Amino acid sequence: MPETHSHSQADPQANVQAAPGFMQIQQAFTAHLRDPQQPPPAGIEDRRLRIYRELIFNNVASLLEQGFPVLYQCLGRERWRALIRGFLIAHRAETPLFPELGQELLAYLSTAGALRPEDPPFVLELAHYERVETALIFSEAEAGPALADPNGDLLDGVPVVSPLAWNLSYRFPVHHISADFQPHAPDPEPTHLVVYRTRQERIAFLKINAVTQRLLVLLREQSHRSGRDLLNSIALELEHPRPAQLIEAGRSLLDDLRERQILLGTRRQ
Structure with missing residues (x-):
């Protein structure tokens, strides 16, 4: 926060x-x-x-x-x-x-x-x-095509996170809280969300798991590394028995994040 x-x-x-x-x-x-x-x-x-x-x-x-x-x-x-x-x-x-x-x-x-x-x-x-x-x-932040190649390869290129996409973690499921749903205690696991603004000026949110949350953190903190490189790092952290399988799933995840405009594409050379 x-x-x-x-x-x-x-x-x-x-x-x-x-x-x-x-x-x-x-x-x-x-x-x-x-x-x-x-x-x-x-x-x-x-x-x-x-x-x-x-x-x-x-x-x-x-x-x-x-x-x-x-x-x-x-x-x-x-x-x-x-x-x-x-x-x-x-x-x-x-x-x-x-x-x-x-x-x-x-x-x-x-x-x-x-x-x-x-x-x-x-x-x-x-x-x-x-x-x-x-x-x-x-927010006056810009998320236009000048920041990234929208058609770049997200595995072999360097993915660019939109400055209008905020990666957040909460103890409570804040996206569900309402007058009719008011939890008295935090959930056992944190709620990870991406809240973002689209090109159509719409505010949207996406509930993500801990692996996607970790990927988005690495994409911001180590913004010089390729998508494949970062997914390999996550596979090592998780001690995943089949890293290639995780990387292939990561390809679909990166494509989905780009489709949602959370990722803008890849860094221009």
């Missing part, structure tokens, strides 16, 4: 007390909007404050609900609102860009205390999976 960064939960009141003049009023105002339990600046009618409180909270909650629809369904309205309130109170965003707000929520979920004991154990992994879909939609 991509690395996330923890954020300290700063005390808004400490900042307010240290700030002079108008800045102090501004910080008291924003602290109150994040956490209505914090006292607002003196002299502002509560009716006016309520408009701002609801505007901020509802806009953030609605925007994040669109980015995490399955997580919202699993938590339900009340737990979702509690999560968003905690996010507003404790988290300090590192970007002002709305498309990145989902990444900020993911960073918050990675911090201690973000989740309550009654929250499902898969929340962080499900949020990550849903965030990957959004990130691929907005």
